[in-house]
Structure formats: structure tokens, C-alpha cells
Amino acid sequence: MAIHVTGSHMHDKVINDKIFKAGAAAKVACERFGTENVVDASIGVLLDDNEKLVSLSTVEKVFRNLPMSEITNYAPIAGLPDYLENVLDVVFRDCRPDAYAKALATAGGTGAIHHAVWNYTDIGDSILTSDWYWGPYQIVAEAFLRKLETFTMFDENRRFNTEAFRVKVEELQAKQTNTFIILNTPAHNPMGYSLDDDEWDGVIEVIKNAAKNKEKNIILLVDIAYIAYCGDQHDCRTFMKKFSGLPENVMVIIAYSMSKGYTLYGQRAGAIVGISSSRAAIEEFDSVNNYLCRATWSNINRSAMDILNIIHDDKGLTEQIETERDGYYQMLRRRSDVFLAEAKAINMPVMPYVSGFFMSVPAKDPEFACEKLFEDNVFTVPMMGGLRIAICGVPFQKLKIMAERMVKVVHLTR
Amino acid sequence: MAIHVTGSHMHDKVINDKIFKAGAAAKVACERFGTENVVDASIGVLLDDNEKLVSLSTVEKVFRNLPMSEITNYAPIAGLPDYLENVLDVVFRDCRPDAYAKALATAGGTGAIHHAVWNYTDIGDSILTSDWYWGPYQIVAEAFLRKLETFTMFDENRRFNTEAFRVKVEELQAKQTNTFIILNTPAHNPMGYSLDDDEWDGVIEVIKNAAKNKEKNIILLVDIAYIAYCGDQHDCRTFMKKFSGLPENVMVIIAYSMSKGYTLYGQRAGAIVGISSSRAAIEEFDSVNNYLCRATWSNINRSAMDILNIIHDDKGLTEQIETERDGYYQMLRRRSDVFLAEAKAINMPVMPYVSGFFMSVPAKDPEFACEKLFEDNVFTVPMMGGLRIAICGVPFQKLKIMAERMVKVVHLTR
Numbered sequence: 062m063a064i065h066v067t068g069s070h071m072h073d074k075v076i077n078d079k080i081f082k083a084g085a086a087a088k089v090a091c092e093r094f095g096t097e098n099v100v101d102a103s104i105g106v107l108l109d110d111n112e113k114l115v116s117l118s119t120v121e122k123v124f125r126n127l128p129m130s131e132i133t134n135y136a137p138i139a140g141l142p143d144y145l146e147n148v149l150d151v152v153f154r155d156c157r158p159d160a161y162a163k164a165l166a167t168a169g170g171t172g173a174i175h176h177a178v179w180n181y182t183d184i185g186d187s188i189l190t191s192d193w194y195w196g197p198y199q200i201v202a203e204a205f206l207r208k209l210e211t212f213t214m215f216d217e218n219r220r221f222n223t224e225a226f227r228v229k230v231e232e233l234q235a236k237q238t239n240t241f242i243i244l245n246t247p248a249h250n251p252m253g254y255s256l257d258d259d260e261w262d263g264v265i266e267v268i269k270n271a272a273k274n275k276e277k278n279i280i281l282l283v284d285i286a287y288i289a290y291c292g293d294q295h296d297c298r299t300f301m302k303k304f305s306g307l308p309e310n311v312m313v314i315i316a317y318s319m320s321k322g323y324t325l326y327g328q329r330a331g332a333i334v335g336i337s338s339s340r341a342a343i344e345e346f347d348s349v350n351n352y353l354c355r356a357t358w359s360n361i362n363r364s365a366m367d368i369l370n371i372i373h374d375d376k377g378l379t380e381q382i383e384t385e386r387d388g389y390y391q392m393l394r395r396r397s398d399v400f401l402a403e404a405k406a407i408n409m410p411v412m413p414y415v416s417g418f419f420m421s422v423p424a425k426d427p428e429f430a431c432e433k434l435f436e437d438n439v440f441t442v443p444m445m446g447g448l449r450i451a452i453c454g455v456p457f458q459k460l461k462i463m464a465e466r467m468v469k470v471v472h473l474t475r
Numbered sequence: 476m477a478i479h480v481t482g483s484h485m486h487d488k489v490i491n492d493k494i495f496k497a498g499a500a501a502k503v504a505c506e507r508f509g510t511e512n513v514v515d516a517s518i519g520v521l522l523d524d525n526e527k528l529v530s531l532s533t534v535e536k537v538f539r540n541l542p543m544s545e546i547t548n549y550a551p552i553a554g555l556p557d558y559l560e561n562v563l564d565v566v567f568r569d570c571r572p573d574a575y576a577k578a579l580a581t582a583g584g585t586g587a588i589h590h591a592v593w594n595y596t597d598i599g600d601s602i603l604t605s606d607w608y609w610g611p612y613q614i615v616a617e618a619f620l621r622k623l624e625t626f627t628m629f630d631e632n633r634r635f636n637t638e639a640f641r642v643k644v645e646e647l648q649a650k651q652t653n654t655f656i657i658l659n660t661p662a663h664n665p666m667g668y669s670l671d672d673d674e675w676d677g678v679i680e681v682i683k684n685a686a687k688n689k690e691k692n693i694i695l696l697v698d699i700a701y702i703a704y705c706g707d708q709h710d711c712r713t714f715m716k717k718f719s720g721l722p723e724n725v726m727v728i729i730a731y732s733m734s735k736g737y738t739l740y741g742q743r744a745g746a747i748v749g750i751s752s753s754r755a756a757i758e759e760f761d762s763v764n765n766y767l768c769r770a771t772w773s774n775i776n777r778s779a780m781d782i783l784n785i786i787h788d789d790k791g792l793t794e795q796i797e798t799e800r801d802g803y804y805q806m807l808r809r810r811s812d813v814f815l816a817e818a819k820a821i822n823m824p825v826m827p828y829v830s831g832f833f834m835s836v837p838a839k840d841p842e843f844a845c846e847k848l849f850e851d852n853v854f855t856v857p858m859m860g861g862l863r864i865a866i867c868g869v870p871f872q873k874l875k876i877m878a879e880r881m882v883k884v885v886h887l888t889r
Binding site: 064065066067068069070071074075076078081105106114116121124129130131132133134135136137138168169171172175179180181182183184186197200201203204205238239278280310312320324325326327328329337339341342345346348349351352353355356357358359360361362363364 | 478479480481482483484485488489490492495519520528530535538543544545546547548549550551552582583585586589593594595596597598600611614615617618619652653692694724726734738739740741742743751753755756759760762763765766767769770771772773774775776777778
């Protein structure tokens with residue numbers, strides 16, 4: 062009987078961590094066969110073409126000059142006040158919506174999702190996301206007694222499936238007070254897709270229609286974890302202007318992370334940003350998130366926030382980090398171009414890719430294809446509909462061979 | 476209607492942050508009257524007698540030499556494997572209980588409490604702690620739909636009130652499957668009390684008796700946030716040996732924090748440590764906490780874990796940090812001695828103090844006394860039964876005057 066000392070809702074909660082499993086298998090293979098003979102496409106961090114971890118030099122310079130007191134001292138519960146202002150600039154740039162907006166510091170993007178789910182859904186609710194999704198959405202939902210449901214992300218033209226989205230939004234709205242939606246865009250993980258302005262117009266129309274029912278709320282969480290490597294930083298933000306003047310029973314929440322844009326994955330800093338036409342709703346957002354910060358982690362890494370502040374306030378440093386990021390965007394572009402070209406040459410479908418760290422290849426039996434690829438020293442992560450390849454971590458020279466090995470397994474079934 | 480866009484359980488959740496309020500008022504007073512005329516006893520960090528934030532030089536040296544990749548890169552979800560081993564050494568030293576034990580990295584001690592409460596209680600449960608308690612215990616409980624109940628901490632001899640503890644444990648056990656208890660010792664926040672071995676024997680006996688009911692579980696969370704400044708580091712850990720051979724339906728959880736012992740408050744690193752006679756219960760502990768890490772913050776500050784690892788693995792550095800900590804323990808000892816002597820001289824009662832960052836002075840109307848003291852430029856934090864003074868942040872030379880000003884208000888009522 063002592064096996065379950067936990068609360069009843071936690072019995073048998075175990076992660077099946079496919080990313081970790083692939084990464085660990087790749088490590089073993091590297092030791093056995095040599096790194097040059099292994100393609101590890103499981104790692105979600107930027108590696109250069111020598112497979113060395115990228116640390117932006119602008120960030121390192123600022124970091125190395127921080128006074129020890131900024132490393133040592135607590136930050137306020139919600140985050141350093143300057144950070145909370147600056148992060149709005151960094152998130153919106155010149156596409157700030159005409160609405161009330163407020164940020165609080167969180168432990169990366171995951172922390173923002175944790176807060177949004179706990180604060181903006183009820184126990185037993187279903188959360189809606191696309192059928193290709195980042196696995197931890199499900200873990201956050203289920204850990205906190207919610208469920209995850211999905212809509213079919215693409216129509217037959219490989220465009221965002223507004224109709225499928227609408228049907229699921231209406232279905233959930235009929236059952237629960239809050240309809241909570243997660244969209245991962247731009248540079249979707251695991252596909253690299255970005256909704257364009259027309260597709261966003263469709264999303265907004267569905268939400269506005271649903272919001273006509275004033276007894277119900279719609280919460281749209283946009284996970285922009287990969288926005289820093291999307292090319293033009295204005296163009297990839299134009300959708301944010303569409304959050305202007307939405308009905309008061311719509312809350313838009315942006316999950317922002319410093320992990321990728323500052324290559325500070327391990328420092329665990331990000332923000333939850335609330336956007337609403339209602340001042341009262343944003344005051345409530347501030348208050349319930351502040352409360353949950355205190356109840357979850359007390360406060361967030363102060364020095365990471367300093368780094369964003371210092372770079373934000375210095376034009377030279379800002380230009381320098383933009384240039385660095387653009388260089389890595391180009392590196393990702395070269396990698397995706399060669400992979401797409403090779404896939405086309407060997408007739409292997411690839412899910413629609415726009416930008417970002419990941420691409421996906423559909424497979425009939427992803428788990429099986431993934432295991433077969435392990436035998437060929439290629440390490441990818443199985444998703445619902447295919448294999449995720451982390452081009453952020455695969456050097457240019459290994460992409461062609463990866464495609465060749467993948468095409469042999471994607472049609473297999475067990 | 477749009478005011479409550481949140482889930483129904485979050486309506487009207489607002490922190491009344493008395494620590495922040497006192498700190499902010501002190502800042503204003505310092506600007507107006509000069510720091511030399513203000514006593515800020517609200518800050519929970521070590522300041523030296525020049526009111527300068529203490530950063531341990533051993534930690535700074537290690538920190539400044541970390542390679543950038545250790546700052547940048549993700550840690551595994553549960554924490555760096557070496558950290559998870561080393562933190563057991565740092566927590567237990569030579570007092571490791573004869574039991575299964577496992578650690579996972581958390582965002583400071585608060586993160587450990589968050590995980591323990593969510594994983595080891597059911598919604599609606601009451602959590603038990605002493606009537607003098609750190610306010611955030613209540614916030615964690617209520618944010619996650621639990622309640623906080625208290626027992627009277629002291630008997631008429633100013634000793635731990637085992638009988639009051641027993642009555643509340645039995646009362647809660649009658650109502651719920653898991654009886655979850657938080658004890659903050661050694662160096663209790665807000666009092667600086669530490670249970671001695673006899674008092675611990677009483678606690679263990681109550682728990683063992685309750686555990687005879689095999690349909691029920693007892694979870695004892697010990698918050699050791701301030702253990703690094705308790706003087707002899709063996710003597711303040713002897714209670715840990717008592718966690719050997721407990722019944723399998725008892726889980727002991729230690730909430731460990733690097734904030735104070737490494738003066739790394741702002742880096743947000745700590746650990747949740749599970750201790751049990753049941754291997755299966757510890758495997759479950761590992762699994763459900765791993766799951767909740769992924770659902771809450773994904774992973775913890777890697778470089779902070781490196782610092783603990785590097786110091787742990789180097790005898791010279793370990794000796795050096797021990798010497799530094801002992802110096803600050805002596806500083807706290809000098810401060811508490813002078814405050815206690817002065818309080819005695821002016822006939823002002825002080826709650827039983829053994830060691831640590833905080834002392835407490837009973838007051839009839841703590842909120843009112845606190846406000847009156849603001850007028851006298853003394854900034855303390857009101858608790859249920861009195862005023863908390865953070866001697867960690869008050870220089871030696873200001874303690875006498877603080878006592879003199881306090882004695883004038885502690886008997887007042889509004």
C-alpha cells in the first residue's frame with residue numbers, strides 16, 4: 062500500500078521522454094561509432110556546423126560583466142520592473158497591439174504555460190492545440206488535471222485548417238466556460254510552420270465569433286519560443302497587431318522565452334504576457350500570476366533579466382545581437398534548404414516548413430521508423446504523425462545523408 | 476463579466492505581501508531620512524555590518540570561472556546527475572538516515588514545497604504547520620486548492636508543543652488520506668527556533684503512532700532553508716538520522732535551498748529530497764516529481780548546480796566556504812546576542828531563538844505595531860503573533876535602537 066504515498070491524482074504519472082531517450086541513444090552511438098558517423102537530430106539547441114553549442118557572444122560579454130550582487134540577490138516576485146517593461150518591447154517590437162498588456166517573469170516558456178493553464182482553465186477542462194504539438198503541452202495539462210485535445214492543423218492544401226479549428230473551438234465552448242487554445246507560431250515546434258496573415262485572420266474570426274457568447278471566455282495562448290530565428294523580425298510579428306480591440310471576454314497570452322533568442326536555455330527566464338481590451342482583466346492577470354509565482358518558484362533568475370535589460374537599453378548591443386541572430390537564422394536557412402532539396406530529389410514528403418529549429422517528416426509508424434533509424438545511427442524524435450528533426454543541431458554536411466537514411470524507413474510499419 | 480477571465484478557482488487571488496510592503500516603505504524612508512536613520516529589518520538576505528549584500532567569495536570565484544556552455548545549456552529535467560547525488564551529501568552530511576533517498580532539482584525551496592504539496596496532498600486537503608509560519612506556505616496551499624491549518628508551536632515552557640501537534644495530526648488523519656505536515660527547522664523562519672533531539676523524538680513518535688493506520692499516509696516536509704548558518708553542521712543535522720526505518724506509509728521530504736548557504740538567492744536552485752523505507756515509494760517520488768518538473772519549469776538553472784558540484788568535489792573550496800559561512804554565523808550570533816541582551820534589559824519578550832536569519836517579538840496587534848514602527852523608521856514584518864525582525868539584514872550598531880523603539884509599540888492595540 063505504501064507504493065502510492067502521493068495524492069490520488071498523481072498515481073502512475075510517468076514521463077515517456079522520447080526526446081531524452083533519443084538523445085541518450087545518440088550519445089551511446091557517438092561513443093561507439095564516433096561523432097562523425099552519427100546524426101543526432103534530437104537536440105533542441107543551436108549547434109554550429111562543427112556541432113559546438115552556440116552561445117551568442119553579445120550575451121556572454123554582458124553576462125561576464127554583471128556585478129556579483131545581480132547574480133546573488135532576489136528579484137521581486139513578478140520580476141525586475143524594467144524587465145517587465147522591456148520584455149513587452151522585445152515581444153511586440155513595432156507590432157504592439159492597441160490593448161492593455163502586462164508581463165510577469167516566468168521560468169522559461171514552460172513556466173508561462175504552467176501559469177496560463179492553472180490560472181485560466183478549470184479542473185477537468187480540455188485544452189485545445191494542433192495535432193502536431195510539443196509534447197509537454199500534454200504533460201502540463203494532465204499534471205494539473207486538465208486534458209489535451211487537438212484539431213487537424215492542415216487542410217488538403219497544406220494550409221492552416223480554419224474549419225477544423227472552428228469546429229473544435231465550438232465543441233469545447235459548448236462544454237466549458239473557458240476555451241483555452243495553444244498555437245505554436247511562428248516557427249512551430251515540431252514543424253517550423255508559421256501562420257501567415259490570412260491564416261491569422263481566420264483564427265481571429267473564429268475567436269471573435271465564439272466570443273459573441275458573453276457567458277464564455279476564450280483564451281488564446283501563443284507560444285513564440287522560436288521567434289528570434291524567423292528572419293525579418295517585423296514580418297514575423299504582424300499577427301500581434303490583430304490582438305487590438307478584441308472582445309473583453311478574449312484574453313491573449315504570449316509565452317515568451319529567453320532560451321533561444323539569448324541562447325540562455327539553462328538560465329530559465331521568460332515571461333507570460335497578457336493582452337486584453339479590458340483593464341480589469343489585465344489587473345486580474347497581474348494579480349493571479351503574481352500569486353502563482355509566489356506559490357510556484359517565489360521569483361525568477363535575476364541575472365538573466367539583467368541581460369535582457371542591458372541589451373535592450375544599449376543600441377550597439379541590440380544591433381550586435383540582431384546581427385548574431387541573423388547569422389544563425391541564415392545557418393538554419395542553409396540547412397533547411399539542403400534538406401528540402403534532398404527530400405524532393407528522393408521523393409520524401411516534409412511537413413510545411415517556414416523557419417525555426419525543427420522540421421518534420423511524416424511517417425506511417427513514427428515509433429517504429431524512429432527505432433529503425435537508431436540502427437542507422439540517425440536519432441530523431443517520434444511525434445504523432447511523423448519524425449521531428451532538430452536541424453538546429455545537425456551540421457550542414459550531415460543533412461543529405463540523414464534524408465537518405467530517413468526515406469528508407471518512413472513508409473515502414475511494424 | 477470579463478473581469479473574471481480566469482478559471483473559477485483563481486477569482487480574487489491577491490497576495491498581501493507584507494514583506495514587500497515593509498521593504499518598499501524602508502526604501503522610501505532611506506531616501507528621505509538617510510540610511511543611517513532607518514532600520515530595515517524586513518530583508519531576508521545577509522547584509523554585512525555596512526549594510527552591503529554578502530556574496531560568498533568562494534561562490535563568486537567558482538561562478539566567474541564557469542565556461543559559457545554551462546551557463547547556456549539546458550540541464551536534464553530532474554537536474555544534473557552529479558548534483559542529485561551531491562545534494563544528498565550536502566543535505567545529510569554525516570547524518571544520512573538508513574533509508575532510500577532521492578533528490579530532484581527545484582526552483583529554490585519554494586519549488587520543492589510546490590512539488591510536495593501538489594504531489595502529496597489531494598485537492599481540498601488541509602496542510603498542517605506551526606502557528607508561527609512563513610506566509611508563502613499558505614499561498615502554496617491556497618493557490619493549489621488546499622488549506623493551511625496550524626498547531627500551537629510552544630507549550631508554557633517555550634518548548635515544542637508535542638501534545639498540540641499530536642491532536643492536530645490525529646484530527647487531520649481522521650479526515651483525509653494524506654496528513655501533510657510542514658516543519659521549518661532548524662533556524663525557523665520567522666523565529667530562529669530549532670527543535671532539539673528530544674523534541675524531534677516526540678515528533679517522530681506522533682508520526683509513528685499515526686502511521687499504525689495503514690490506510691493512511693503521513694508526509695513530513697522539513698524546510699531546512701536556513702541550515703547553513705546554524706553553527707555546528709553536524710549537531711544541527713542529528714534529527715535526520717531519526718528518519719531511518721520509519722513505516723512505509725511515512726514519507727519524509729526535505730526542502731533544500733541553495734539561496735542562503737551559497738548566497739545564490741537570485742539563481743533559484745534547490746532540491747526536493749524524498750526519504751522512505753519503501754523503495755517503491757521513492758521510485759514513485761522520482762517519477763511524479765520528474766513529471767511535475769516538466770509541467771512546471773522544464774528544468775532548473777544549470778550553472779547554479781555546477782557551483783554546488785564544483786565546491787562539493789574540491790576539499791579546499793569546501794573548507795573555504797565552511798569558513799566563510801562560519802564567519803557569517805558568528806556575525807548573526809553577535810547580532811542576536813546584543814538584541815536579546817537589550818530586550819532583556821528593557822523587559823521585552825522575544826520568541827525562543829536558536830540561530831538563523833530571523834527573530835520574532837510577540838505583539839498584541841502586530842499589524843498596528845508594525846505601522847507604528849514605520850513612523851519611527853523601523854521596518855519589520857507583521858506575523859500572526861508578533862513582529863519578525865530580519866537580523867540577517869540589520870547591522871550590529873542598529874540593534875539596540877531597534878529594540879528600544881520596538882518595546883514602545885508591542886503592547887499597543889488599535
